[in-house]
Amino acid sequence: MEGVFPQVVFRIGEIPIRDTVISTWVMMALIIALVAILRRLFPDTLQTLVKTLRDMISGMMGRPTASYLPFLGTLAIFIAVANVLGALPSIPIPAFLIPGSTEGRMIPVVSPTHDVNVPIALAIIVLFAVHYFGIKEKGGWTYFKDLISPIFLAPLTIPLEVLSELSRTLSLSVRLFGNIISTDLIVAVIFSLVSWIAPLPFVGFSFFTGLLQAYIFTTLSAIYIAGAVESSEVDV
């Protein structure tokens, strides 16, 4: 069970750096390198990928997505790559890179999303982005007026709104974290029983779950944003 829960690898001053942070750096380098190579060699492929993503997101929201695509597309790519990253092997770190150490070590590459801080951070970003897009689309006053729409029920609706915002942020983050850590645990348990061939189907299953969770996280964010930006004026 050692590799399943995040562990502190080294410290910069007082700040502990966990292996999930290092994996995030690896992931950033990978994505940037991949996109640079694709852009140089196969620009059409990159264009097709972005178009597919755009069509997917506009299908979820049911409206043109020009202003939401940068945010939602980034979320989708980040979570999808982060969830499948755990399949990479460890990175060897030579001794001269580690201050105060005489021998090198192996740092396992894990999914950044199986540290609970990453899904919580992503869900908090979504929480603020929903209101940001709502205010940008409708203007501050109209947005808040729509939020508490029957004005005489305001004492009742405001606590409910706040509660639903908080609970959906919690459920977004816990859903992502729980799915990723449970599939990692399954792989770890099977690995501790039979360490050859047998864990492979479960690694495949964790790929499937990871991509599905990325899709679901993006879908739910898109639905929340669509709910915030659409006008609550009733068509009579």
Add this chain to the structure above:
Amino acid sequence: MAEMDPGTLITFTTIIVSGVGILLGCILPAIVEGRAVLKALEGMVRQPEVADDLRGTLIVAMALLESTAIYVLLVILVLIFANPLITQLITGE
């Protein structure tokens, strides 16, 4: 039961509660998800032209239902791997 020391009692209770909890937490969402799939499939068979819309909605709904099982799993993981009561017992009140 009375002559067990607190550590054994907490471990014993945790194991039993985890077993019962994961049992209920898996069975109930599974039944409800099965009903959701059943209804969606019936709808798809009846109206094949809305199958794509139904599929998207079905996946989102399944994720929402699935997350209740995940909550149970998380609570049980905390109970097994990071039980606050045992930590308190070890570090001494």
